[in-house]
Amino acid sequence: MPKQAKTCDVIVIGAGAAGCVVAGRLAERSTASVVVLEAGLNDFDPLIHIPAGFAKILQKDWHVWAYDTALQKQLDGTTRRYRSGRVVGGGSSINAMCYVRGQKQDFDRWQEAAGEGASWDFETMLRHFRAQECNDTFHDRFHGIDGPLRISLPKGINALNAGCLKAFQEAGLPYNPDYNGESQRGVSPVQGNYADGRRCSAADAFLRPALRSGRVELRTSATVTRILIDKGRAIGVEYVSRGKRHRLFAGQVVVSSGAIHTPKLLMLSGIGAADQLTGLGVQIRHDSPEVGQNLADHPIVPLKAFCRDGFGYQRSAQGLGALATGLRYLLTKTGPAASNAIDTVSYFDPQDPAAEPSIQCYHAPIISEDGLSPSGKQAGVTFELVVLQPQSRGSITLGSLDPRAMPRIDPNFFGETQDLDLAVKSVRYMRDVMTQPSLQRILTAEVAPGIERQSDAELAQWVRRVATTMWHPVGTCRMGADDRAVVDSRLRVNGIENLRVIDASIMPNITSGNTNAPTMALARHGTDMMIDDLCLA
Numbered sequence: 001m002p003k004q005a006k007t008c009d010v011i012v013i014g015a016g017a018a019g020c021v022v023a024g025r026l027a028e029r030s031t032a033s034v035v036v037l038e039a040g041l042n043d044f045d046p047l048i049h050i051p052a053g054f055a056k057i058l059q060k061d062w063h064v065w066a067y068d069t070a071l072q073k074q075l076d077g078t079t080r081r082y083r084s085g086r087v088v089g090g091g092s093s094i095n096a097m098c099y100v101r102g103q104k105q106d107f108d109r110w111q112e113a114a115g116e117g118a119s120w121d122f123e124t125m126l127r128h129f130r131a132q133e134c135n136d137t138f139h140d141r142f143h144g145i146d147g148p149l150r151i152s153l154p155k156g157i158n159a160l161n162a163g164c165l166k167a168f169q170e171a172g173l174p175y176n177p178d179y180n181g182e183s184q185r186g187v188s189p190v191q192g193n194y195a196d197g198r199r200c201s202a203a204d205a206f207l208r209p210a211l212r213s214g215r216v217e218l219r220t221s222a223t224v225t226r227i228l229i230d231k232g233r234a235i236g237v238e239y240v241s242r243g244k245r246h247r248l249f250a251g252q253v254v255v256s257s258g259a260i261h262t263p264k265l266l267m268l269s270g271i272g273a274a275d276q277l278t279g280l281g282v283q284i285r286h287d288s289p290e291v292g293q294n295l296a297d298h299p300i301v302p303l304k305a306f307c308r309d310g311f312g313y314q315r316s317a318q319g320l321g322a323l324a325t326g327l328r329y330l331l332t333k334t335g336p337a338a339s340n341a342i343d344t345v346s347y348f349d350p351q352d353p354a355a356e357p358s359i360q361c362y363h364a365p366i367i368s369e370d371g372l373s374p375s376g377k378q379a380g381v382t383f384e385l386v387v388l389q390p391q392s393r394g395s396i397t398l399g400s401l402d403p404r405a406m407p408r409i410d411p412n413f414f415g416e417t418q419d420l421d422l423a424v425k426s427v428r429y430m431r432d433v434m435t436q437p438s439l440q441r442i443l444t445a446e447v448a449p450g451i452e453r454q455s456d457a458e459l460a461q462w463v464r465r466v467a468t469t470m471w472h473p474v475g476t477c478r479m480g481a482d483d484r485a486v487v488d489s490r491l492r493v494n495g496i497e498n499l500r501v502i503d504a505s506i507m508p509n510i511t512s513g514n515t516n517a518p519t520m521a522l523a524r525h526g527t528d529m530m531i532d533d534l535c536l537a
């Protein structure tokens, strides 16, 4: 440590899903003093806490980092809107709250990547999933009830989603009460991070109790611009807050800025592909060619159908209906605003009905242009088809040395043709489900892709036009046992001491489902390893 005095034991960069867990676990298990630096504001906006408020937040671009992707070759050379949380709680404060663990094989692959002697296998991760949960329904080998993170099942299922539940079964997919249990396969009610009509973000579950310990300090509107590195060791950070530049020193720096900003910050600090960074004038601290590479994200394809009037939430989310929904929520904390309003989901493999799922499909009971809020008067449903284990990989690259500039984000959707083929097959599968009796009596017409599109080529063309992001970027600081991995199996940044990455960017492969729950679980595991390694307990 050079002349500057250490100001705390651990700096956590980012109070997002992972950063809140890191701070929470440090407060719970260690005596370390911790400062959490968050670029966004505190989570005082009531819309963050009203479960259905996320649709409004995203529509208005509040509390988000807003960017567009690079031109996507396989999406007809167009860009896509990309967002991530910029507020205390990060993504967990603005996301759709769907709680999904993923499949056993996802974590087997993490274990394989982490190498012999490492502990990222399914059973290890299951321990962390169980420990984080306060589940309102399940208490078994797969679920806990004593953790701080509240998880609920919908309190009642609307008639349109009830029709979906039955139609999938008529098509041969079994009812599965718990997709976070033994198997993901089936049609199920959606588990969500909310309870008693209120979102339960990572800030609610983990950060707020940590702040009460007195050992954790949160600084908001504090954007870290650089990690300070001296003789191969991280010694602190430089950050900007309300127009002023500050420096903060610590024994350990943890980067939890998410899969877009973590690689950006590492690159700005001289950790990345030397040939690219030298060209930009960055002083190289460690040549780590895969920083920003291996970006995985779930592409989503919205298939839409109109239904008979009175079904779904088209009316209750607009005009006078929205007013009534809001009033009901205020008075009783019930109704569509008290949950994420997506009551059911299905997981299946359109190629092999008995196999573990390759497709996730949310049954959103609205017709929507932006995928979030209803558009138009006519009632309908949007089947959000998601490729669960995409093979395509993209990248995050630095375009400029200006820390305020966004990096170049290239998810490379459908870069591998099998992802596109699978998406097309999932559309065909859904068409079969829509013709089953329980949906046939509700649905009136397919809106998109529309029955005029029948051949694989026509469907593929449509998929390329409408596919977009599910907002699940991961993998850009890949964990691995090999030389090119960005972090090792204990999440230490290779080549730099006293520096760790703990967030979605370390995932070697994307999990089969929404990424918030696995990010929090991996953060708990990573923090435990840090506490043990540094003898902080």
Ligand SMILES: Cc1cc2nc3c(=O)[nH]c(=O)nc-3n(C[C@H](O)[C@H](O)[C@H](O)COP(=O)(O)OP(=O)(O)OC[C@H]3O[C@@H](n4cnc5c(N)ncnc54)[C@H](O)[C@@H]3O)c2cc1C
Pocket (backbone or CB within 6 Å): 013, 014, 015, 016, 017, 018, 019, 037, 038, 039, 040, 058, 083, 084, 085, 086, 087, 088, 089, 090, 091, 092, 094, 095, 096, 097, 098, 099, 100, 222, 223, 224, 225, 256, 257, 258, 259, 261, 262, 265, 470, 471, 472, 473, 503, 504, 505, 513, 514, 515, 516, 517, 519
């Ligand atoms: C619109 C949307 C909907 C989603 N829906 C779901 C869902 O329903 N279910 C689900 O499981 N997942 C969902 N996700 C994904 C989930 O939210 C993310 O996987 C999760 O938040 C990732 O956690 P993280 O800690 O890696 O990053 P984040 O939660 O993004 O946290 C990173 C934090 O770091 C801060 N930060 C970044 N750079 C800096 C800097 N330089 N200095 C200081 N602070 C910085 C950011 O402001 C942010 O608060 C959704 C995501 C989005 C965007």
